[in-house]
Amino acid sequence: xNRYEDxxxxxxxxxxLLGLAIFSAVVLLAPLVVEDPYYRELLFLCHYYVILAxxxxxxxxxxxxxxxxxxxxxxxxxxxxxxLNLNLGWQPWLTxxxxxxxxxxxxxxxxxxxxxxKGPYFASVTFCFGALLYKWLMVSSKFLGGEEGxxxxxxxxxxxLGNYYLSGLFMLAVVFILYxxxxxxxxxxxxxxxxxxxxxxxxxxxTTYYKVVAFIISAAIAGVAGAMYAHAQxxxxxxxAHDSLSALILMMAVVGGMGxxxxxxxxxxLLTLVNETLRFMxxxxxxxxxxxxxxxxxxxxxxxxxxxxxxxxxxxGQERGKVI
Amino acid sequence: MTTLLSILxxxxxxxxxxxxxxxGFTLIFGVAGIINLSHGAFYMLGAYLAYTFMTLLKIxxxxxxxxxxxxVALIGMAIDHFGIRPMRERHAYVLILTLAxxxxxxxxxxxxxxxxxxxxxxxxxxxxxxGGVHISYQKLITLFVAAAFxxxxxxxxxxxxxGKSISAVAQNKDxxxxxxxxxxxxxxxxxxxxxxxxxxxxxxxxxxxxAVPTMWAFPLFKAFxxxxxxxxxxxxxxxxxxxxxxxxxxxxxxxxxxNYSDMVYLIAIILVLVLRPTGLxxxxxxx
Numbered sequence: 197x198n199r200y201e202d203x204x205x206x207x208x209x210x211x212x213l214l215g216l217a218i219f220s221a222v223v224l225l226a227p228l229v230v231e232d233p234y235y236r237e238l239l240f241l242c243h244y245y246v247i248l249a250x251x252x253x254x255x256x257x258x259x260x261x262x263x264x265x266x267x268x269x270x271x272x273x274x275x276x277x278x279x280l281n282l283n284l285g286w287q288p289w290l291t292x293x294x295x296x297x298x299x300x301x302x303x304x305x306x307x308x309x310x311x312x313x314k315g316p317y318f319a320s321v322t323f324c325f326g327a328l329l330y331k332w333l334m335v336s337s338k339f340l341g342g343e344e345g346x347x348x349x350x351x352x353x354x355x356x357l358g359n360y361y362l363s364g365l366f367m368l369a370v371v372f373i374l375y376x377x378x379x380x381x382x383x384x385x386x387x388x389x390x391x392x393x394x395x396x397x398x399x400x401x402x403t404t405y406y407k408v409v410a411f412i413i414s415a416a417i418a419g420v421a422g423a424m425y426a427h428a429q430x431x432x433x434x435x436x437a438h439d440s441l442s443a444l445i446l447m448m449a450v451v452g453g454m455g456x457x458x459x460x461x462x463x464x465x466l467l468t469l470v471n472e473t474l475r476f477m478x479x480x481x482x483x484x485x486x487x488x489x490x491x492x493x494x495x496x497x498x499x500x501x502x503x504x505x506x507x508x509x510x511x512x513g514q515e516r517g518k519v520i
Numbered sequence: 521m522t523t524l525l526s527i528l529x530x531x532x533x534x535x536x537x538x539x540x541x542x543x544g545f546t547l548i549f550g551v552a553g554i555i556n557l558s559h560g561a562f563y564m565l566g567a568y569l570a571y572t573f574m575t576l577l578k579i580x581x582x583x584x585x586x587x588x589x590x591x592v593a594l595i596g597m598a599i600d601h602f603g604i605r606p607m608r609e610r611h612a613y614v615l616i617l618t619l620a621x622x623x624x625x626x627x628x629x630x631x632x633x634x635x636x637x638x639x640x641x642x643x644x645x646x647x648x649x650x651g652g653v654h655i656s657y658q659k660l661i662t663l664f665v666a667a668a669f670x671x672x673x674x675x676x677x678x679x680x681x682x683g684k685s686i687s688a689v690a691q692n693k694d695x696x697x698x699x700x701x702x703x704x705x706x707x708x709x710x711x712x713x714x715x716x717x718x719x720x721x722x723x724x725x726x727x728x729x730x731a732v733p734t735m736w737a738f739p740l741f742k743a744f745x746x747x748x749x750x751x752x753x754x755x756x757x758x759x760x761x762x763x764x765x766x767x768x769x770x771x772x773x774x775x776x777x778x779n780y781s782d783m784v785y786l787i788a789i790i791l792v793l794v795l796r797p798t799g800l801x802x803x804x805x806x807x
Contacts, residue, residue, distance in 0.1 A: 262612055309794045315611050316555040320744050321793045327741065328786045335779040439737065443619060450616050483627040490620045494603060497613050 209379060215458075216375060223364045227357055236356040242468045243363035244425055247370050249448040249460035251417035254374055255410045256446075257454035258386040259393075261311070262319040263411075265326030266418055266445050268306070269299040271437025272329060273419030274426035278346045279339075281427070288352055292423045299419020300412050307411035311404055314393070326439055333434040345433030352427035359428050366424065370417055375457050377413075386410055390455065451492050453499025462501060522652040527770050529650065533659050535766025536666035540721040541739050542746040542758045543670055544714030547677075550753020551690040551710045554608065557618040558599060560740025561625040562715040565592050566722025567731040568629050571638045581643050589719045596715025600708050608707070622736055630733040637730030662724040669720055670759060673713070677755070686710055690753065738782065745785040749792050 223243075230236060248266065256263045273295030280286045280294060310321045333340055340346065352359050377383045388396045389403050397403050426432045435441070444467075452463025470488070474481040496503050545559045566588050573584030599621055607613050647656040677683040688696040689706040696703055721739075722731075729735070746765055750757025765785055773781040 260612055262615055313793055316615065317748070317793055319555070319615060320741075320748065321790055323741065323744075324786045324789045328783060328790070331779075331782050331786070335777075443623065446616065447620065454612075480631055483624075483631045486620065486624040486627045490617070490624050493613070493617050493620050497607055497610075 212375070212457075216371060219371075219461075220368050223368060224361075227360055233356040236360045238468070238472055240356070240359050240363050240428065242465050243360075243367040244421055244428075245445070245448060245464035245468050246367050246461050247363075247421040248418055248445045249452070249464040250370060250374055250457065251414045251421070252445050253449045253454060253457075253460045254377065254386075254414045254417075255407065257449055257456070257460070258378070258383065258390050259407055259410065260390040261314070261407065262446070263322045263414070264319045264439070264442055264446070265322035265324070266414075267437045267439065267441040268322070268326040268329050269302060269415040269418040270422035270425070270441065271326075271333065271432075271434070272302055273299040273422035274432045274436045275333065275340060275346070276419075277423035277426050278349050278432040281349050282346060287350060288424075288427045291427070292420050295423030295426075296416045296420035299422070300416035302419075303412040303415025304408070307408040307415075311407045311411060323439060323442070326437055326442055330434055330437040330439070333437055341433075343434060345431060347431045349427055349430045349432070351430055352424060363424060363428075366420070371457060371461065378457060382406070382409075387455075447489050451489060451499060453501030456499075456501055459499050459501040462504075463499070466500070523774060525651045526653040527767065527774055529653050529655060531767035531770040532763070533655075533663045533766070534770060535763035536663045536670075537721055537725060538739075538742055538746060538765055539670055539759045539762035540666040541718055542743040542750075542762050543673055543755055544717035545740075545743040546747045546750070546753055546755065546758045547673075548710050548714045549747060551686055552604075552608065552707045554604065554611065554614045555618070555744075556711070556714070557615060557740065558596075558621045558625070559618075559714065559718055559743060560736030560738075561622040562592050562596055562718035563722040563725075563739050564629065564731070564733070564736040565595065565625060566719030567640070567726035567729075567735065568633065568638070568722075569719070570723040570726045571633075571640045571731045575638070575640055585723050588723050589716050592719035592722075593712040593716040597708050597712040600711035604711075605704065605707075622740075626733045626736060629731075633731075633733070635733060637732045639730050640726040642727040643724075656728075658724075658727050662728070665720065665724055669717060673717065674755065676713075682709065742785055745789045748789055 226239065227236065230239065248270065252263060252266050255261060276298045277288075277291035277295040280291050281288075286294075306322070306325055310318060313321060333345075334343055336342065353362055378387075385396070385401055385406050388399075388401070389406065393403055422436065425436070448463040448467050449460040450463070451467060452461065453459025467485075467489075471481070471485055474484055477484060492500065541559070541563055544562075545556065548554060548556050548559075569588035569591055570584060573579045573587055574581060577584075579587070599618070603617055603621065604614055607617075642656065642658045643661060644657045647654050648660065649655075675683075677687055685696070685701045686706045686709065688699070688701055689703045693703055696706075742765065746758055746761040749764070750759075750761035765788070768784050768788075769781040772784050
């Protein structure tokens with residue numbers, strides 16, 4: 197099976213679709229087993245991070261342009277939703293889409309002016325947008341609450357179960373949309389930009405256009421997720437736009453495996469759950485956590501997904517010099 | 521008049537500190553073509569090692585300063601040798617790996633010393649009053665040390681054989697290999713020098729600012745801004761941009777509010793990258 201067939205052939209297409217269907221079933225049926233509200237909240241958090249990591253992956257994983265300011269869209273949309281809810285009384289069904297649209301518009305503006313830049317330049321300018329929003333949120337104390345942020349936002353739904361299902365369905369929708377995008381010609385073009393941008397330009401592809409479109413989609417998804425998180429926490433603070441959130445999202449996608457749909461899902465679940473289970477370690481938690489991330493990046497630069505798929509193929513005896 | 525003078529004096533001091541951080545950053549960027557996101561962590565480690573040696577172990581000032589700088593240089597060379605070397609050509613991974621190292625060092629310092637700032641005593645007490653502006657001797661020493669090290673680096677790169685081999689690798693790696701330069705050695709040495717310069721800044725700034733685990737992030741991105749504004753890999757550009765940044769930040773924090781001083785360089789990066797991506801001083805080279 198060659199690489200093209202591997203990515204776009206019908207056999208792999210249905211096999212992976214089946215995998216996603218099983219994943220959806222697990223997500224939808226999990227509340228039957230998980231009854232403790234604490235764990236439901238934890239899984240809500242997992243869904244939130246899966247959405248963020250896979251939306252980040254659409255631009256950065258596929259085309260190799262590292263976006264260091266994903267929190268710009270998350271925080272921006274979160275605050276937009278919060279302000280609309282607190283001042284105009286708009287409900288989540290309205291503020292979530294508006295958060296997404298706001299983020300998409302920001303993505304259009306930021307993407308148009310910055311995506312001509314490549315590599316580290318793009319990374320630094322996206323960082324600057326995030327840091328600028330963070331600094332501004334910190335000092336604008338009158339309207340946006342400054343360091344304290346805004347509280348008293350209407351909750352997303354009435355119960356942890358409602359939050360779980362809303363975020364879960366949104367996550368599954370995002371995963372399926374990204375899966376079909378990755379199999380479409382649009383996804384192929386994004387991958388070709390990631391392989392060799394100059395060659396793609398040479399083949400007559402307007403790479404900036406495709407990157408901007410991917411950036412807008414990625415920003416819109418992050419925006420809806422940001423507004424959703426704001427409602428679920430009933431609070432927004434400047435830390436929603438902080439660069440440590442951008443770094444965390446990046447780590448999740450990298451630990452799982454960039455440029456694949458499954459990688460960021462895996463990374464987001466893994467890091468969220470590991471972070472939570474290490475809580476008993478107290479102060480050492482973040483040290484162990486960041487040390488583990490360094491180790492994974494060091495020993496498995498392509499992410500855990502590669503290690504797992506290699507192990508599975510070895511188990512079922514398919515390892516015969518295949519390239520993936 | 522006093523305001524103008526204090527903007528001038530404080531701007532020069534901060535500009536000198538920034539240039540100390542930024543020249544190392546631009547050096548490794550220009551030579552090895554990598555964005556080293558642990559550069560800010562080297563600065564932080566310098567400050568913490570100074571705290572450890574001076575305040576905790578009570579070793580005298582010059583010896584502990586030297587030990588801190590050499591220690592950080594060795595850490596930098598180790599990261600280059602074991603971490604970056606195997607996948608130097610892949611920018612995204614170098615970016616992420618060095619970021620992960622920076623976060624790791626932050627958590628390490630957090631785990632050992634706790635989240636609160638650790639005060640380091642001044643190397644020399646007292647202050648000088650210059651036209652109504654109070655300048656502590658510590659700041660004055662920092663200014664002179666920064667200027668001396670930047671000059672030393674300049675001399676090293678332009679005049680010594682090792683320095684010339686480093687700039688040869690920066691100009692053309694293949695040609696440098698052909699004339700018998702070991703480029704991996706040049707990379708490692710560049711990393712050590714750039715880490716040492718960041719550590720010098722950290723050691724001398726620690727009595728002024730205190731050592732805290734999160735102190736690495738903003739100097740790093742200021743260095744980034746300086747490199748972008750001054751043009752990639754250009755030492756002259758980095759020094760000029762550092763002074764510009766020092767003056768404009770001091771200006772904003774004295775005339776408007778210290779809260780807005782960080783916004784200056786963020787807006788500057790965005791404007792420069794959007795309007796003139798090659799940097800203000802570079803000759804139109806873009807990579």
